[in-house]
Amino acid sequence: MKKITYMILAFALLAISACDENDAVLFKDESTAITADRKAWTITASSFSTSEGTNGSPQRLLDGDRLTYWHTDYSVVTPYPHWVLLDMKVATKMISVGVTNRYAATPNAVGMKKFKLEASNDGTAFTSLGEFNFAISNDLQNFPVPSATAYRYLKLTALETQRVGTNHTFLSEIDVFAVK
Template identity: 30%
Template sequence: MKYAPLISALLFVILFITCAPEKAAYDKELGPNDGGLVYLTQATQSAGLLSLSIVLPAESAAKTISACFGGLGVPKDNITVEFEVDQKAIDSMNNLRVKQELPPYSPYPSESFSLDQTSVTIPAGKECSSSVKFVYKPRLFSTSEEYLTAYRISKVSGGYKINKPISSILLVVVKPSLQPIDPMNLSATADSEEPSESRDGGLTDLNGYAAAATDGKWSTYWHSARTPQTTPFPHWLLVDLGAVRYIGKIGLVRRTGSKSNVFKTFDVEASLDGAAWVNLLKRAEMSNVFTVEQTYLTATTRCQFLKLTMTSAYANADHTMLAEFIPYELK
């Protein structure tokens, strides 16, 4: 048994070696010729297209871009990644638009955007770089045009290779569309109200109250005061949009079933603070038609408050009413 201690030691070494955890495949350090490729994370999403909103209250907004290393492991060296404008991608997209009988994208306006850096580093042993900020200024873009720019990985260091199909990112600004604002975000006041139109003083039945004009229901209505005495024209309805928005259209709905006391001409004004006002519509006219939303396009205006001033009626009456006031915002 003189070999027993030696055998035991040998078995211990074998067990230690066989039981020691192996380095996971994705933790292995890879050199430039070991199969890893550098790509843009955003290029793997939505076909590499990022949509930018220009309907924002902020002076500037940003999207982030980052470079990553893809492979069965991590890079063993720092990788410097450089970016440049991808004019080939821009031209390709515009050629496609022309074939589809669409106008080509407009270039971004001068001084409307910037990259905070044109190169980043993927650290050795890590998968991704820090983010590059693409900063743009929404107010320098027209809401009637569509814009495109593109960036791509132009160079990587250390002999590492680029995954070309996912190395470019398109940043597109599409024309915003007009959408009705959710009534839950709206509140309204008026020059006067008629509580007698409600069955319960406005607890659940809003008829007669200003709030009925922005509740999203055509079956309810606001009514100007007629008891104990009538308030004469002009009448006004003031709507708080709940936040600063870009308004481009107004919808009006007459009270269902009522043929009298409908206002005919009206003005609409907009304000950011409820104090200084600009005209959106002047001496506009509402048709004497039932159960149809009548819409009026306006100049795109940034505001939080809208004021509807009703200036005359179809009939010889002093009071008036409205089922729904529907503001549309650009989104």
């Protein structure tokens, strides 16, 4: 009877893990992944603000400081979608992409609500890695992606706003967790 119970439990866990869940998950298994080194990476964006002082630039997404941020240009009304494109310089087998919202004492309730991740090896033809919901939080949010193929480029496209009537978005950091 115990063997049957364990087999049913194992099957249930396998079935649950096979579900296609596209919401943020807490990624804790550091035994199978490393944080990719961002030092040589470059980044471009669909737009960015030049009136945010030292903030606004997409390079802020790679500086390791959660108090700095990229902000889309809001001097002109540019509706969604907004995107950032990372060139990781080498093909990387990603396991998860970590995204951190612009920090605020009360987590920002504007910015993106839904986004997609895409990957490419030439920066032109992209493969979908999934669409995800972004929570209102100051914490790093991790989004698992298929790891069978290594990709050089990663594109995050903000698809939908948290608050109807806002046209901009912002983020603090983007991290990639890769196969060891």
